[in-house]
Amino acid sequence: xxxxxxxxxxxxxxxxxxxxxxxxxxxxxxxxxxxxxxxxxxxxxxxxxxxxxxxxxxxxxxxxxxxxxxxxxxxxxxxxxxxxxxxxxxxxxxxxxxxxxxxxxxxxxxxxxxxxxxxxxxxxxxxxxxxxxxxxxxxxxxxxxxxxxxxxxxxxxxxxxxxxxxxxxxxxxxxxxxxxxxxxxxxxxxxxxxxxxxxxxxxxxxxxxxxxxxxxxxxxxxxxxxxxxxxxxxxxxxxxxxxxxxxxxxxxxxxxxxxxxxxxxxxxxxxxxxxxxxxxxxxxxxxxxxxxxxxxxxxxxxxxxxxxxxxxxxxxxxxxxxxxxxxxxxxxxxxxxxxxxxxxxxxxxxxxxxxxxxxxxxxxxxxxxxxxxxxxxxxxxxxxxxxxxxxxxxxxxxxxxxxxxxxxxxxxxxxxxxxxxxxxxxxxxxxxxxxxxxxxxxxxxxxxxxxxxxxxxxxxxxxxxxxxxxxxxxxxxxxxxxxxxxxxxxxxxxxxxxxxxxxxxxxxx
RNA sequence: GGGCGCGUAGCUCAAUUGGCAGAGCAGUGGCCUUUUAAGCCAUUGGUUGAAGGUUCGAGUCCUUCCGCGCUCACCA
Numbered sequence: 001x002x003x004x005x006x007x008x009x010x011x012x013x014x015x016x017x018x019x020x021x022x023x024x025x026x027x028x029x030x031x032x033x034x035x036x037x038x039x040x041x042x043x044x045x046x047x048x049x050x051x052x053x054x055x056x057x058x059x060x061x062x063x064x065x066x067x068x069x070x071x072x073x074x075x076x077x078x079x080x081x082x083x084x085x086x087x088x089x090x091x092x093x094x095x096x097x098x099x100x101x102x103x104x105x106x107x108x109x110x111x112x113x114x115x116x117x118x119x120x121x122x123x124x125x126x127x128x129x130x131x132x133x134x135x136x137x138x139x140x141x142x143x144x145x146x147x148x149x150x151x152x153x154x155x156x157x158x159x160x161x162x163x164x165x166x167x168x169x170x171x172x173x174x175x176x177x178x179x180x181x182x183x184x185x186x187x188x189x190x191x192x193x194x195x196x197x198x199x200x201x202x203x204x205x206x207x208x209x210x211x212x213x214x215x216x217x218x219x220x221x222x223x224x225x226x227x228x229x230x231x232x233x234x235x236x237x238x239x240x241x242x243x244x245x246x247x248x249x250x251x252x253x254x255x256x257x258x259x260x261x262x263x264x265x266x267x268x269x270x271x272x273x274x275x276x277x278x279x280x281x282x283x284x285x286x287x288x289x290x291x292x293x294x295x296x297x298x299x300x301x302x303x304x305x306x307x308x309x310x311x312x313x314x315x316x317x318x319x320x321x322x323x324x325x326x327x328x329x330x331x332x333x334x335x336x337x338x339x340x341x342x343x344x345x346x347x348x349x350x351x352x353x354x355x356x357x358x359x360x361x362x363x364x365x366x367x368x369x370x371x372x373x374x375x376x377x378x379x380x381x382x383x384x385x386x387x388x389x390x391x392x393x394x395x396x397x398x399x400x401x402x403x404x405x406x407x408x409x410x411x412x413x414x415x416x417x418x419x420x421x422x423x424x425x426x427x428x429x430x431x432x433x434x435x436x437x438x439x440x441x442x443x444x445x446x447x448x449x450x451x452x453x454x455x456x457x458x459x460x461x462x463x464x465x466x467x468x469x470x471x472x473x474x475x476x477x478x479x480x481x482x483x484x485x486x487x488x489x490x491x492x493x494x495x496x497x498x499x500x501x502x503x504x505x506x507x508x509x
Numbered sequence: 510g511g512g513c514g515c516g517u518a519g520c521u522c523a524a525u526u527g528g529c530a531g532a533g534c535a536g537u538g539g540c541c542u543u544u545u546a547a548g549c550c551a552u553u554g555g556u557u558g559a560a561g562g563u564u565c566g567a568g569u570c571c572u573u574c575c576g577c578g579c580u581c582a583c584c585a
Contacts, residue, residue, distance in 0.1 A: 072542040144520040147546040221585040
């Protein structure tokens with residue numbers, strides 16, 4: 001025996017397992033003979049019930065409720081399709097098997113297979129009148145027990161819960177097993193991904209996959225995770241964005257590409273940040289950021305409608321309307337609105353910092369002017385519940401975006417915010433290789449000034465651009481945050497099946 | 510990384526000023542051939558996150574550590 005029970009409940013279950021074996025029952029058989037899901041069994045019965053027809057089914061599932069009586073018992077099993085009651089009578093399944101049920105050798109959490117004819121109990125519940133009961137999988141650890149009471153008005157009152165966030169995330173399998181609401185979140189997530197793909201496919205984009213392990217990271221402002229290829233003696237980085245690879249494909253004559261995949265950022269964890277997260281990026285040739293705005297509105301609103309059935313959703317007590325057009329506002333106006341400071345009136349870092357502090361706003365020491373401007377957005381972000389497109393960002397924090405023709409300090413970039421969350425970022429992409437190289441160099445200088453490691457310059461990306469890159473608009477979006485909106489989740493961890501947690505520690509030594 | 514809060518039975522939670530560690534569900538033993546939060550009777554289960562300290566006495570107070578939550582910071 002490798003595993004040792006850690007408490008009385010597990011010890012008892014282990015004894016029951018051995019009891020089943022000694023009764024000649026394989027608690028983990030290889031073969032299953034399911035003929036109907038629980039939902040199919042109910043539907044099959046209901047179609048023939050009026051005519052007095054009989055339906056025999058074999059259904060499988062986990063025991064989620066038991067009511068054991070002296071000679072007749074009721075159990076509910078649950079499978080992926082729903083719940084179904086088993087009506088188990090000693091006369092029908094025999095003394096020996098009934099005793100196993102009664103002695104709880106077969107109990108909550110176990111998987112079973114039941115064969116019998118469909119019937120209605122005295123109280124009207126569609127059930128299986130079980131003639132044969134087979135153990136499919138014995139559960140050795142007890143799941144939390146949750147009971148539900150259906151009230152007269154049809155609402156379901158719940159007794160007992162499995163709600164400790166740490167345990168729910170660490171043992172997501174148990175969370176999913178007992179909390180159907182959590183299962184639903186990840187159906188919403190799957191539908192979201194499908195809806196996004198469908199929109200982009202219909203728009204003629206090509207779905208591609210680019211390297212996750214990259215010799216040079218780029219395309220975003222973030223610290224990377226570093227790893228190493230042993231045989232090649234090469235350090236590699238887990239990507240922080242897809243951007244530079246996808247734009248190489250613009251050079252390669254695809255008119256539109258997109259990728260949905262994982263990015264990794266070696267930064268703080270928060271309600272809105274997980275070290276690995278799902279990003280959607282697309283690039284389309286021959287469009288600018290105004291056309292990307294239109295695409296963003298249609299992409300997100302169509303996904304909302306496909307996933308939730310409506311472009312209006314409830315999020316954390318607010319009603320959000322995804323229907324285009326979204327409010328479009330300049331970064332200058334929205335930050336002025338929420339900080340009382342007009343950054344255009346303070347064109348250098350020192351002056352802007354002083355102005356912000358005079359208003360009681362946070363202004364980081366040593367931050368560049370662009371950085372201070374970007375930080376001003378933090379005051380506006382929580383207020384942007386309805387979709388907002390914030391346009392025209394400072395050049396020095398946007399090294400991949402094209403400068404506005406009429407203002408060399410601003411670039412053609414927008415971010416959009418929904419539900420108080422930053423959801424996406426987009427711009428008219430630089431396609432002038434010499435401009436791009438200079439921007440990289442300028443950025444490296446800023447980094448050096450800020451005592452940060454210089455961001456590596458991706459020479460191969462510049463080489464690609466020198467072959468000629470069509471004008472194009474690019475777009476990036478945090479898919480997990482979109483799922484937060486669609487599933488009404490306050491926390492990104494709820495939108496991730498297995499969110500990052502610190503290693504489960506014991507005592508400090 | 511900083512601040513604040515939390516950690517008690519398998520799950521969800523109590524425990525007065527520092528004074529016998531408890532409840533419900535689950536489990537165990539009974540009764541029960543149409544229950545559905547089934548019910549009734551009896552009952553088991555604890556290194557109170559870990560290690561130290563103060564005290565006659567610590568779940569409670571102090572220190573350190575671990576983990577989680579909120580928040581701030583970090584985040585071209």
